Amino acid sequence: MRAARQTILHATVLPDLRRVKGLAVVTLVSAVLAAALSACQSNEPLRVVQIQIGRSLNADNTIAVPAFTFGPHDTVFLSVTTAGRGTGTVSVRWTYGGHLIDEPKKQVRYAYKDSAATEFRLESAMGFPPGEYTAEVFVDGKSAGTKKFRVQ
Numbered sequence: 001m002r003a004a005r006q007t008i009l010h011a012t013v014l015p016d017l018r019r020v021k022g023l024a025v026v027t028l029v030s031a032v033l034a035a036a037l038s039a040c041q042s043n044e045p046l047r048v049v050q051i052q053i054g055r056s057l058n059a060d061n062t063i064a065v066p067a068f069t070f071g072p073h074d075t076v077f078l079s080v081t082t083a084g085r086g087t088g089t090v091s092v093r094w095t096y097g098g099h100l101i102d103e104p105k106k107q108v109r110y111a112y113k114d115s116a117a118t119e120f121r122l123e124s125a126m127g128f129p130p131g132e133y134t135a136e137v138f139v140d141g142k143s144a145g146t147k148k149f150r151v152q
Helices: 004-041
Strands: 048-055 076-083 086-096 097-104 105-110 115-122 130-141 141-149
Touching: 004 086, 004 115, 048 130, 048 141, 076 086, 076 141, 086 115, 115 130
Parallel strands: none
Antiparallel strands: 048 076, 076 115, 086 097, 086 105, 086 130, 130 141
């Protein structure tokens, strides 16, 4: 009778324990994957860490050589380096003599990088009048910094 009882116990309880162990492993793997995905998709606010201005860009959208003086037919490049994994709208308000020239906006999303650069450019086929210009950078509508430059 004792041997029959052990067989019944072994036949009914052990498969249930194996299922519980399997369920625990599946639950643990699911929890780890959910945590990893939420970390990758965190939506922390973007922070501006650098604003550069110059005549040309590097492959990573940073400025190759900073410049603050331009000719009337030069293209003015502006690079905004942001940190944080998230999304946001980066914009630049280009002004001359207190008048708005242009205000481009770019929606940016960084899910896998800690920082990245977004480029903007100001060009004019007819040329820019000489004087002082301002480029004010915004992230989600909030001012993040200003760069001044001259056209001669």
